[in-house]
Amino acid sequence: MPAKAPPHFSFTALDGTMLGLSESRFDERQRRQRYRLNKSATYWDYAPLLDVVRRERGFGTHRFTGKSAAEWVADLRERKSPELDRFSQWYEALVGHFLEELAKRPRFPENLYSIELARPPLTSSLPSLIRGLGLKRASAEQWAATLRAMTSKGVKPEELDESGVLIRLETQFAGETLSQAQVVRLINLRHVTPKFVCESRFGFKTMAGWNECCQWVPAKDYKKRGLWGSKGDGSWYVIRYRHRALGWSVVRCRYTDLFTKRADWWWVLDERGKLIAQLPEGFDSPEDAIEYAEHKINQRFSSMGREHALAKWERYSLPGNDGYREILIQLDDWPGSYKPRHYRTRNALVHVRTGIRETDDGRRVLFLDEIQSDWHADLHAAAKDDSSTQNKAPPPDAPFRKDWPLLALKLMLWWSQVQKLDGVAWSTAELQSARWRSFGPPEALYRSALPDAARSIAKALNLELAQTSMTVRSNTRWVELADDGWVVRNRSGVPITKPFRHRGQAEVFADLTGTFVKVKVPVLWLADLQTIKAIPLYGVATEDFWLQPDSRPANMEGKRESRS
Incomplete structure (x- = not known):
């Protein structure tokens, strides 16, 4: 054959x-x-x-x-x-x-997915720069040469390459004359425009689990429960598992007639003991039935947890912050596919662990406990032929190879303004070293990359880049979520009291019994900065660009279909 x-x-x-x-x-x-x-x-x-x-x-x-x-x-x-x-x-x-x-x-x-916290106004500076040229109409070849020359005037080569405008001019419009508006419509940066997300669980997480039991269902209850059969026809139903908290149950079934495909199967009953919507032929095993029950419970209680973000690494933040959140800058539309080491979200370019803190002079700042890119760290290790990456498939290439710290800081500045805070501050190389010793992120990130990014933003927006001091609890006391509640531990990790029901209670106790130290951290003060209307996707652009944006977003797609 x-x-x-x-x-x-x-x-x-x-x-x-x-x-x-x-x-x-x-x-x-x-x-x-x-x-x-x-x-x-x-x-x-x-x-x-x-x-x-x-x-x-x-x-x-x-x-x-x-x-x-x-x-x-x-x-x-x-x-x-x-x-x-x-x-x-x-x-x-x-x-x-x-x-x-x-x-x-x-x-x-x-039961995990990423939710979009907000939509940052990320915008490419290319359209406004093209409109600022004296060239109004020219051949595709002239436009391509003009755009390439713009890289010597501050345009990032990567932005020009990723926009696809040069390829479209050379392969789809060769020999044609195009207007300025037509060239602008050829720009498409959607695939490098990140999303602002965090990981979350869908609906109600059934933490209590299931108890094994053995309870016969009387034949007189078959009809009201929605079960098949009647007394004397050989059918029977036995509840074998019941959810501890919600009362849902998994029942073993036996029934035969001319239409049933098999004699034994498993079904799911809700908290009232009634059959829920499911496959008529049931499930092959109790494990399959329990998995389906969890799925339906999550759907029913979705409003209770849809917006509850997960906090996987809160223990590794400075004690005493409010509004702790782990933010992921995700390239959802990037054609490659990368799985980060710290999170489950595909193509997480950067993750930022944040909290709101009060400085010693009474101002509230968005504090960045950690900024890290697993993706670019893996690319860097692969480029160095690191022994830890041997026998592993190399990660796909990613944009913002040198500019991801700048991208993260621009977004965090905007987010701090959205949160109506006074500024954005971040950790130092010394704090990172004290926490991670030699296992932390590269020291150059906190000693040079982030300070350089902050200086360029401060210069573009005329902001004050300074140092501020914060009083934080030392590591003599730290709070951790255990199986039976929030536990306060000493420096050696030993619990010093019974678990608390709420984290706030544990934090208060840790503050009362712990010691405090002052730390100095860099900060960008927002002062009287007007509302940010646009964030340059690449580079820092000008203050006018941030405050009076071009009307076209970074992920624009041409109104005219590209030729093939």
Whole structure:
């Protein structure tokens, strides 16, 4: 029998655009949507979790379109596109080729996803710089030469390269004359425009767990519970597991008739003992049923925890802060896929551990306990041929290789203004060394990279870069969440009192029994800075740019479709 021909991995649209499918965001889409897959999932069950990607002529990589395969098909159907049938057939052939691999993925989404805290007004400075040129209309070749010359006047070469404008001019508009507005519309930096997120759990986390039990369900209760069968027909139901806190239960079932596929299975009952919506044929094992019960509990109690951000590393912050939060600067639309070491969120470029503190002179600042980039640290180690990276796949390339500290500090300055604080302060090399010794982030980050970034921001916005002092509790007392509550420990890690119910109580006790020290940290004071309306995606631009932004965002896409 002849071998089955491999599928076409790309789809050519009527306008010549090359489309493909990507599973890079499969897990994140599943977690965010709380999307449960059937064990016998078909081609189209995976459509909401697979991204449609596009590759323009002249570009070496695909870019995300922002739509899943399901959304793409729905759009084609709504427009009554003649491509619908051809795209659907291509999708089924391609996904069918990988159906066995897709079947190995988890059926239930993990209870973790990233939430977008806010949308920073990140804006490219390229459009405003192009509009400031005297050139109003020129050939594609003249425009390309003019744009390349702008790198000698402060434009970051990376911003120009990532915008794709040069490639589009040279491959899609060669020999044509373009207006200034047409050139501006060729800029697209969506794939390098980060999101401002933190990790969160969806809904109510069922911490109490399940108790094993053995309780018969009387035949007289079958009907009101929604169970099949009646007295004397050989059917029976036994509750084998019950949730300690919420009363939900998992029941073993036995019933046969002309329509049932099997005699034994497992079902889930809610807190009232009634059958919930689920597959009629039930589950193969109690583990599968419990997993489904957890999924439905999370959905029912979603309003209780949707906005509850996770704090994984709070113990490693200076004691006594308010509003502790771990912020991730994520490149969700970047074509590569990277898994950071400290978090579960894909393509987390930088993570920043923050809290709100009061300085000794009574002003409130956003304090940055730590700024770190796992991604660029791994790239740096791979470039050095570090022995710790041997036998590991090298991480994909990432933007902002030299400018990620500047990007993080710009965003934190804006966030401190949003929080109505007086400024943004950050840790020092000495504090990092005291906490981590030789296992911390590179000393150069706190001694040179962050101070250099702060100086450039202060100069652009006419802000005061200074030092401030804060009084913090020493490490003679630290607070930690244990299984039975918040515990206050001494320097050796030994608990010095019974657990407290709330963290605030534990912090007060630690303050009363601990000692305090003064630390000096660098700070950027906001003073009377007007509301920030735009943040330059690359570099620092000018004060006018921050306060009176160009109307076009950094992730603009041309109104005119690029030619292929």
